[in-house]
Amino acid sequence: MxxxxxxxxxxxxxxxxxxxxxxxxxxxxxxxxxxxxxxxxxxxxxxxxxxxxxxxxxxxxxxxxxxxxxxxxxxxxxxxxxxxxxxxxxxxxxxxxxxxxxxxxxxxxxxxxxxxxxxxxxxxxxxxxxxxxxxxxxxxxxxxxxxxxxxxxxxxxxxxxxxxxxxxxxxxxxxxxxxxxxxxxxxxxxxxxxxxxxxxxxxNPEYVRAYNQGEMAREQSSWAGHQQRMQANKAAFEAQQRTFHEKNDAINASIAATYAQNSATSDRIHHRSMNAIKEEETVRNTADGQRYQVQAGATRYWMNDSGQYVPSNDPNYDPNRDPRFNHQQWKKADIENP
Missing domain, CATH: 3.40.1000 (Protein Transport Mog1p; Chain A)
Incomplete structure (x- = not known):
């Protein structure tokens, strides 16, 4: 039941x-x-x-x-x-x-x-x-x-x-x-x-404040370092220019005239000096032969077809094998010393 x-x-x-x-x-x-x-x-x-x-x-x-x-x-x-x-x-x-x-x-x-x-x-x-x-x-x-x-x-x-x-x-x-x-x-x-x-x-305002302070500190440090490098380069360039003029005044007129006529040499000196002031290097893209200006400080540079570049100091580094950049093709760019 x-x-x-x-x-x-x-x-x-x-x-x-x-x-x-x-x-x-x-x-x-x-x-x-x-x-x-x-x-x-x-x-x-x-x-x-x-x-x-x-x-x-x-x-x-x-x-x-x-x-x-x-x-x-x-x-x-x-x-x-x-x-x-x-x-x-x-x-x-x-x-x-x-x-x-x-x-x-x-x-x-x-x-x-x-x-x-x-x-x-x-x-x-x-x-x-x-x-x-x-x-x-x-x-x-x-x-x-x-x-x-x-x-x-x-x-x-x-x-x-x-x-x-x-x-x-x-x-x-x-x-x-x-x-x-x-x-x-x-x-x-x-x-x-x-x-x-x-x-x-x-x-949390403290969390936001800590994040913002960190971001501002990083930016200010980067900017301050850039300014210091610019000032040091400017001072070095001015000293180099003074030395150049002193030596130039000491040499005889014929050598000075020959030097002045060599416009190619003058252009290269000017270009090298401007690179020093701007903290830049001149590189030539091995793919198309074009010359580009890049930020100085690296020993090797790689460029894509749009003129973007990747700097590196590692002789074994290749951005074509880097997963962060593997959606693009990168060609080695040689540093020129005009």
Missing amino acids: SGDNEGKSTQVRPEPNGRLVLHKLLDNQFMEMGRLPLPENWILNNGKAAMSGPGNVNVFMLPLKTFTFSNDPMMREVYRQSGAPMRPFYSMDQVVQEDLMPTARQEGSQLVRQYDAPGVAMADKGFSDLLYKVGPVRQLFLARVTEWARTSGKPYLVLIHLNATDMGNMVSWNYYCHTLDAPEERYEESKGFVLNALANVQY
Whole structure:
């Protein structure tokens, strides 16, 4: 004989979310970058998840993707030859259709709705505005919420953070994503918590101040060293010029006249002196025979087809084998001593 409860399942109510508290947001060195307002029973950096809540709620971060675009025909040709075509940015709709939609189709997911998240975009811009920059820059910050449904009907969310920077002859743009994965009964409430937290993140002023001081110190040190080298070179050049004139006055008129007539020699002396003042070297690209001016200080130089160069003091270094530069072809440039 069966009991009255036979065949019935007991539904376990999910643990409720706690009150909102500020959670510390740490960087890779465990320094406090800022704080996020989330329920007290949520945690940050739980293994692979950036945020986790009770009842199998997880927020992940997708890697940053960076692109460039330029209207400069020469720069576009360099990228085309390197096999890394430029990609222009038009709108958030473009990113959704070209990047997110193909993956969703493969997984059998459907886009349910999408809408902008201006609060999140303002928070991203606010953090960027706090950071030290060498000069004024033109930047655009956008955030877009996309909500999807799997074939099972289970919802998930992808939040796109996008930043574009105008650099004059080139636009650099990038984006990264937060994704929310939660059971259907927890999805709506969790979505509200995540969007609110990312729109109201509080950045640690001491962390920002330390970063900015480090950046300013590095720039000032670089500039001060440059100024000192320029002053030393200028003094050495002036002393060299005085010695030259003293010797020139001492030699006889016939030798002086012959020297003055040798314009090629005069040009080479002038060019060498100007290189000393400017801390530059003259190199000749072995690929096309063209001469270029580069910053002095290295024993070897490599150049690409657009006139960009890589300095090195390592006789065994070859940027064609360097993964940072392997999307371009580099030719050795010989240092000239006019």
